[in-house]
Amino acid sequence: MASNPSAVLFKTDDLKVVDRPIPKPAPGQVQIAMHRVGICGSDVHYWTHGAIGDFIVRAPMVMGHESAGIVNEVGEGVTTLKIGDRVAIEPGVPCRRCDYCKTGNYNLCPDMKFCATPPVDGSLARYYVHEADFCFKLPDHVTLEEGALLEPLSVGVHACNRAGVRMGSKVLVCGAGPIGLVNLLTAKSYGASKVVITDLDSNRLQKAKEMGADCCIQVSRDMTAKDIAVKVKEYLGDLATQTIECTGAEPSICAGIYSTRSGGTLVLVGLGKPVVNIPIVDASVREVDIRGIFRYRNCYPTALEMVASGAVDVKPLVTHHYELEQTLDAFKTANNPTSGAIKVMIKCNVE
Ligand code: NAD
Ligand code: ZN
Numbered sequence: 080m081a082s083n084p085s086a087v088l089f090k091t092d093d094l095k096v097v098d099r100p101i102p103k104p105a106p107g108q109v110q111i112a113m114h115r116v117g118i119c120g121s122d123v124h125y126w127t128h129g130a131i132g133d134f135i136v137r138a139p140m141v142m143g144h145e146s147a148g149i150v151n152e153v154g155e156g157v158t159t160l161k162i163g164d165r166v167a168i169e170p171g172v173p174c175r176r177c178d179y180c181k182t183g184n185y186n187l188c189p190d191m192k193f194c195a196t197p198p199v200d201g202s203l204a205r206y207y208v209h210e211a212d213f214c215f216k217l218p219d220h221v222t223l224e225e226g227a228l229l230e231p232l233s234v235g236v237h238a239c240n241r242a243g244v245r246m247g248s249k250v251l252v253c254g255a256g257p258i259g260l261v262n263l264l265t266a267k268s269y270g271a272s273k274v275v276i277t278d279l280d281s282n283r284l285q286k287a288k289e290m291g292a293d294c295c296i297q298v299s300r301d302m303t304a305k306d307i308a309v310k311v312k313e314y315l316g317d318l319a320t321q322t323i324e325c326t327g328a329e330p331s332i333c334a335g336i337y338s339t340r341s342g343g344t345l346v347l348v349g350l351g352k353p354v355v356n357i358p359i360v361d362a363s364v365r366e367v368d369i370r371g372i373f374r375y376r377n378c379y380p381t382a383l384e385m386v387a388s389g390a391v392d393v394k395p396l397v398t399h400h401y402e403l404e405q406t407l408d409a410f411k412t413a414n415n416p417t418s419g420a421i422k423v424m425i426k427c428n429v430e
Contacts, residue, residue, distance in 0.1 A: 085204035086142045086406040086425075091129035094142070096406050102208040104154030109211045111166065113427035115227040116203045117145035117397075118413045120256070122195060126410055132353075136197045142406075143203025144170035144194035147217070147226030148427070157211040166214040167226035168202060169233075169379045170194035186237075186376040193374075205403065205427055215379050218387050224424060225386050228393040231422070232382040234348065235261030237375035239269055242321040242346040246270030251311050251319035251338050252292075254326035255283035257396060257422050258348055260290055262323045267291050268390040275314050277307065277331070282419060290395055304330060304358075308337035319343060327351025333358055341365035348372055396422040403427045 085099040104110045121131060122142050129136045150164040160166065173180050173188035180188050195201030202209070217226045239262060244250055248271040252262045255278040266274050275294045276287045284295035294314040298307055312318050318340035324332055327349030336358050339345045345367055362369055385391045398421045401409035406425060413423040 083204055083206045084403055086403065087139045088125055088136055088142055089139045090136060092127065094126050094407055094410060096404055099141070099204065101206045104152055104157075104208045106155040107157060107211055108154040108208045109150045109157060109160050109166075109214060110152035110154075110206055110208045111148040111168065111202075111214070112151040113146060113148040113202055113204060113207050114223040115147050116143040116201075116425045116427060117227050117230065118143075118409060118423045118425065119145055119231070122201075123410060123414045125195070125197075127414065130197075134197050138198055140195060140197055141200035141202070141204055142195050143201035143425075144196075145227050145230035146170070146194075146202040146207075147223040147229075148202075148207070149223075150214070151206065154208075154211070160211050160214060160216065165217045165223060165226065167217060167229045167379065167383065168194075168207075168209050169213040169215065170202065170230065171374065172210050172213050184376060186374045203403070203406065203425060203427070215383055217383070221383070221387050224397060225393055227424065228396060228422070229379055229382045229386065231257050231261045231396070232265070232385070232391070232393055233375040233378035234258055234372075235263075235265035236378040236381050236385070238262055238323050238346050238348050238372050239265040239321075240378070241370050241372050242323055242344050244269045244271055244321050247272050248320045249315045249317060250274045251315075251322040251335065252276040253322065253324045253331045253335050254278055254328075254349060255280070255287040255292075255295075256325065259323075259325035260287060260396060260421065261393070262325055262348070263287060263290060263292055264391040264393065265385070266321075266323070268385055273315055275311055275319070277334070283421075286395070286421060290392075298331075298334070300330075304333035304337050307334035311338040321346070323348060325349050329355045329357070336362045336367060336369075339367045341367065344368045344370060346370050346372055397424050399423045401425050
């Protein structure tokens with residue numbers, strides 16, 4: 080009998096691959112044979128802590144939301160996809176009816192159902208069903224792995240859009256984790272003339288260098304936020320026109336404010352402590368706009384074009400591969416700061 084091994088988080092520290100029924104596509108949905116699912120920091124956090132803010136794992140939940148696969152069955156009424164289509168999956172499906180949805184800001188929909196955000200099951204399984212209109216058909220030359228990477232890349236697209244990065248921008252990216260790196264890639268492809276990136280970790284900065292950073296600043300905990308701003312100014316010849324903060328760490332947010340030039344924009348991508356102490360008057364009197372982002376909206380098409388056209392190369396983000404059955408090892412690697420992991424990828428089906 081066919082089986083559907085699925086990576087299920089039962090509770091904190093209790094992640095197992097177990098067999099689940101193969102889901103049937105409802106009208107408007109497709110069943111997808113999953114191929115690649117990347118592990119995100121949020122997956123690891125649910126595994127180690129059982130919750131992120133108010134989202135608490137109260138019932139067993141399938142993990143995974145950075146994914147791509149091949150359409151295996153088509154639900155009633157689906158005309159845009161057929162069996163055999165290779166697709167990237169945009170993991171959040173909003174209500175489509177509220178004011179946020181109707182104005183295109185569907186990432187802010189209060190009824191968003193997002194893969195592997197409790198209580199919604201994710202896609203780290205052999206078979207998974209999803210709304211057809213949140214699946215993006217990949218051209219033949221785009222791999223399923225690149226398809227899975229459109230998810231984090233979309234975060235970079237949304238952040239750079241919100242920051243107003245454009246031709247000639249001089250951008251500071253704080254943090255060279257996967258999210259800092261996708262912002263680096265996006266900023267460069269949007270025409271930023273220089274991108275400076277910071278991190279505490281020299282290995283992460285080495286990766287950033289390989290992926291096109293014009294300059295890397297290794298920060299240390301004894302540097303003040305103003306020291307960092309001086310370095311940024313040195314490298315860019317001016318303060319940054321846009322800063323994209325991808326650590327969530329209070330000292331880095333402070334450095335982000337001081338490093339952004341008057342009239343510029345600081346986008347807060349990193350999510351750390353819920354309440355932080357920041358030099359708000361400095362931002363205020365210099366008209367530094369501080370903007371948040373939540374995931375992305377309407378960004379998959381752009382992210383796909385960026386990859387398909389060759390404007391960005393996301394492949395170097397992937398440092399490790401595992402089979403679905405080895406999910407626990409994959410999570411251990413993703414959670415091990417000495418593993419050198421950036422993006423850990425799980426193969427759910429043999430190609
Ligand atoms: P990560 O932990 O892999 O990377 C963060 C990096 O920041 C690390 O390399 C770390 O060494 C570095 N860092 C920590 N403190 C620093 C400091 N003071 N100065 C410079 N660098 C510092 O995480 P990630 O997967 O890249 O995600 C980054 C952040 O983005 C997380 O907080 C995550 O929750 C958040 N995120 C937000 C959204 C959103 O929609 N707003 C979406 C995805 C991720
Ligand atoms: Zn809605």
